[in-house]
Structure formats: C-alpha cells, structure tokens
Amino acid sequence: MIPNNQLSHTMLSRLRLFCQSLFTFFCLYTGWQFYNFYLYATDTGKTFTPRPPAVEAFLPIGALVSVKRLILGDGYDTIHPAGLTIFIAALLIALLLRKGFCGWICPVGFASNLAERAGKKMRISFSLPAWIDLPLLSLKYLLLGFFAYLILWQMDRASLTAFHYSSYNLISDAKMLHFFLQPSILAGSIMLFLILISFVLKNFWCRYLCPYGGLLGLLALVSPFQxxxxxxxxxxxxxxxxICPASIRITNRKTVRNAECIGCLECLPVCPAKDCLTLAVPGKRNTSPLLLPVLVLGLFFLCYFMAKFTGHWQTQITTDGFREFYQQVNSIGHP
Ligand code: SF4
Ligand code: SF4
Ligand code: SF4
Structure with missing residues (x-):
C-alpha cells in the first residue's frame, strides 16, 4: 500500500473520478435497459430487453420496508431483492467505512460533484453562512425521521406485508420512471431548481436534502475509519x-467524526505537514488512504456476489407478471 505522503492529490482524485464514472455509466446503462423493458412490457416497444435488477437501487423506501421485514423474520425481499441488497451494502459500508457509498459509488453524489466543479469554474458557486447552513443541514434528518417514523415505528407486521405485496410496490420502479419521464409542472420545476442550485451551492441535494445520505452519515459516526x-x-x-467537499472545519478538531464526511480522502494528500493529517483505524494512526476505497468497493461487490449466487438478486416476479401490472401504471395508486 502507498503511504499517505506519497499519494498525490491528483492520483486520488482521478481514482475517485474513475470509480464514480464507472458506477454512473453503469447506472445510465441500467436506466436505458429498464426504459426498454418498460416499453416492451407496456406493448410500446417490440424488442424484448431483460429487466435490470439494479434499477431497484432507486427504491430506498421499499428497501427500508424490506429491512424491517427481514429483521422481523419475514424473509428476504423476493420482489425487489437487488434493492434490498444494495441498501444493506450501503448500510454496512457506512458502519464500517464511513460514507464511502456517497464518496465513491453514488452517481447522484457524482453528478453533484460535477455541478459543483462546473460552478467553481464559472465562478458562480458560494457557501452559505453558518447561520443558514446549520438549520438547512437538519432538513435531511427531518426527512429521515419522517420516513423512519412512518416505516419503523408506525407500520406493524401486517401493514408491512400488505405494502410489500401491493401492486404499487411491484410497479414502484415503473412509477419512478413515469415520474422522471412525465413530471408534473411542480415536480419538473423542483427538479430544475435542484439541478440549477447545485451549480451555485455546493452539494445542495446531498448536503441538505438526501435522507439516504443522512442515514449513512449517522451510521458512519461509529465507523472505525477516521x-x-x-x-x-x-x-x-x-x-x-x-478542498473538503463536505465543508468540514477540519482544523477545529483532532478527529473528524462528522456525519457529513464522505470518506473521499481528498484532504489527506493536500496537507503539506508530514503525517499531520492521516487516515486512522484503531491501533494504527497512519494507514494507507487506498485501503478505504479498496474496502468500500470490495464490500459492495461482496454483497452483490453473495446475493447473486444465493438467489437474492433476481426478482421472482416473471416478465408476464410485470407486464400485467405495468399496463395499469396510471391507475395503480399508493395503498
Ligand atoms: S447524500 Fe444521497 S445522493 Fe448524495 S451521495 Fe449520498 S446517497 Fe447519494
Ligand atoms: S474530511 Fe476529508 S475525507 Fe472527509 S469529506 Fe472532507 S475531504 Fe473528504
Ligand atoms: S497543515 Fe494539514 S491539517 Fe493543518 S491546516 Fe494545513 S492541511 Fe489542514
């Protein structure tokens, strides 16, 4: 492993860019495949394209329901198993390896990084003063609290099962596609606002609004990597x-134990003082920064392969089953 002081910022940045680009490319390809499957299933496209299981990564609410069902002993999700697997992988990564999912994998975080860099180049980006920044930071935790209250607290076993087997849950991926392809004026305006503001305010969506990132950040507080x-x-x-994309006041502390830290490690190689800023694990104050991304990717793919080879990746709903319900996508509402 390369020690901290020999790892250039350019090298680390490029490595992160490479990982994020690969996942983003895969995500776009998945989206394209799913779009074609949807066309086929709704009889608007002639060519059969298999439904890509990875599309379920965009169904975190269903995954949270499935986590609770799993904990209650109701078994692994058989409708959107890949969504549950990706969710569990992200939770495990956060617990062990900081918010490595946000820093190295999530395509939305990558898009947010690109918008931020473009905003900097155009000299239109700025950071909010602390008195607005701090209250806004709490928004994602409020959203997280809302979903946690509804699902983890309010929904009993019977309502979890009813939701899980509802036709709404089965077509939630198609509903999501519809939302993006035919947004209402309000939804379209909000999406446009979120895209435009990301050029001006650093990581606006991730920093202030993403409840998924909020959950990962809370779990990452106990991560052994610091x-x-x-x-x-x-x-x-x-x-x-x-350089810190999460705007953390690093010089105020000896250990960065902060829910906003995405484990990008960009701060390490820019530090000019020898062995001043390091990646530490219990018992070792200065470990190679490369260890973190290697473990993040390793754990992610371990979860993927375990799910794949134990039959917990592919849905048990048949193509005809999806066809039947996708054709009613406009009439099926929330249970
Ligand atoms: S905060 Fe949310 S959108 Fe941003 S990188 Fe993390 S999981 Fe992805
Ligand atoms: S503290 Fe370092 S590792 Fe954490 S987000 Fe900031 S730059 Fe990245
Ligand atoms: S010496 Fe290193 S830790 Fe201290 S302020 Fe500079 S970059 Fe940060």
Whole structure:
C-alpha cells in the first residue's frame, strides 16, 4: 500500500473520478435497459430487453420496508431483492467505512460533484453562512425521521406485508420512471431548481436534502475509519478545509467524526505537514488512504456476489407478471 505522503492529490482524485464514472455509466446503462423493458412490457416497444435488477437501487423506501421485514423474520425481499441488497451494502459500508457509498459509488453524489466543479469554474458557486447552513443541514434528518417514523415505528407486521405485496410496490420502479419521464409542472420545476442550485451551492441535494445520505452519515459516526489531525504539526494552512467537499472545519478538531464526511480522502494528500493529517483505524494512526476505497468497493461487490449466487438478486416476479401490472401504471395508486 502507498503511504499517505506519497499519494498525490491528483492520483486520488482521478481514482475517485474513475470509480464514480464507472458506477454512473453503469447506472445510465441500467436506466436505458429498464426504459426498454418498460416499453416492451407496456406493448410500446417490440424488442424484448431483460429487466435490470439494479434499477431497484432507486427504491430506498421499499428497501427500508424490506429491512424491517427481514429483521422481523419475514424473509428476504423476493420482489425487489437487488434493492434490498444494495441498501444493506450501503448500510454496512457506512458502519464500517464511513460514507464511502456517497464518496465513491453514488452517481447522484457524482453528478453533484460535477455541478459543483462546473460552478467553481464559472465562478458562480458560494457557501452559505453558518447561520443558514446549520438549520438547512437538519432538513435531511427531518426527512429521515419522517420516513423512519412512518416505516419503523408506525407500520406493524401486517401493514408491512400488505405494502410489500401491493401492486404499487411491484410497479414502484415503473412509477419512478413515469415520474422522471412525465413530471408534473411542480415536480419538473423542483427538479430544475435542484439541478440549477447545485451549480451555485455546493452539494445542495446531498448536503441538505438526501435522507439516504443522512442515514449513512449517522451510521458512519461509529465507523472505525477516521481522519485524524495532529495539532502539534499542523501549520494551520487550511488547505484541507478548502478542498473538503463536505465543508468540514477540519482544523477545529483532532478527529473528524462528522456525519457529513464522505470518506473521499481528498484532504489527506493536500496537507503539506508530514503525517499531520492521516487516515486512522484503531491501533494504527497512519494507514494507507487506498485501503478505504479498496474496502468500500470490495464490500459492495461482496454483497452483490453473495446475493447473486444465493438467489437474492433476481426478482421472482416473471416478465408476464410485470407486464400485467405495468399496463395499469396510471391507475395503480399508493395503498
Ligand atoms: S447524500 Fe444521497 S445522493 Fe448524495 S451521495 Fe449520498 S446517497 Fe447519494
Ligand atoms: S474530511 Fe476529508 S475525507 Fe472527509 S469529506 Fe472532507 S475531504 Fe473528504
Ligand atoms: S492541511 Fe494539514 S497543515 Fe494545513 S491546516 Fe489542514 S491539517 Fe493543518
């Protein structure tokens, strides 16, 4: 493994860009495949394209329901098993490896990073002052609390089962596609606002609104991987804070135990003081930064392969089953 002080910022940045680009490309390809499957299933396209299981990554509410059902002993989700697998992988990564899912995998986070960089180049981006930033930061936790209250607290076993086997849950992927292909004026305006504001305000969606990221951030607080700063060697140049995509006040602390830290590690190689800013694990204060992305990707693919080879990746709904319900996509509402 390459030690911290020999790893250039460019190299680490490129590695992250490469990982994020690969996942984004895969995600776009999945979206395209699913679109063609949808056309086929609704008799608007002639060519059969298999339904890509990975599309279920975009159904986190259903995955949360499935996690609760799994904990209650109702078995692994057989309708959207890939969605549950990806959700569990993201939770495990957060628990063990910080918000590595956000920093190295999530395509939405990548798009947000690109918008931020473009905004910087156009000199239109700025950060909000702390008095607005802090209350806005709580929005994603409010949204998370709302979903957690509804699903984890309010829904009993019977209502979880009713939701799980509802036709709405079965076609939730098609509903999502509809939402993006034919948004209402309000939904379209909100999406346009979120895209445009991402160029101006750094990581607007991820920082303030994404409840998924909020959950991962809370779990990451107990992660054994931490960014550590040695105040005795720190020259207070603030380079780490200038590069940090999560706008963390690194120089205020010895250990970055912060729910916003996405484990991107961009702060490490820019630090000019030797062994001042390091990636630490219990018992070792200075471990190679490459260890974190290697483990993030390793754990993600381990979950994928385990699900795939134990029959927990592919849905048990047949193509004809999807066809029957997709054709009623406009008439099926929330249970
Ligand atoms: S905060 Fe949400 S959208 Fe942003 S990178 Fe994390 S999971 Fe993805
Ligand atoms: S503290 Fe370092 S690792 Fe964490 S988000 Fe900021 S730059 Fe990335
Ligand atoms: S980059 Fe290193 S030396 Fe500079 S403020 Fe951050 S921790 Fe201190």
């Amino acid at each position: 960014i550590k700063r040695a105040p005795e060697t720190c020259i207070d140049c603030k380079k780490c804070e200038q």
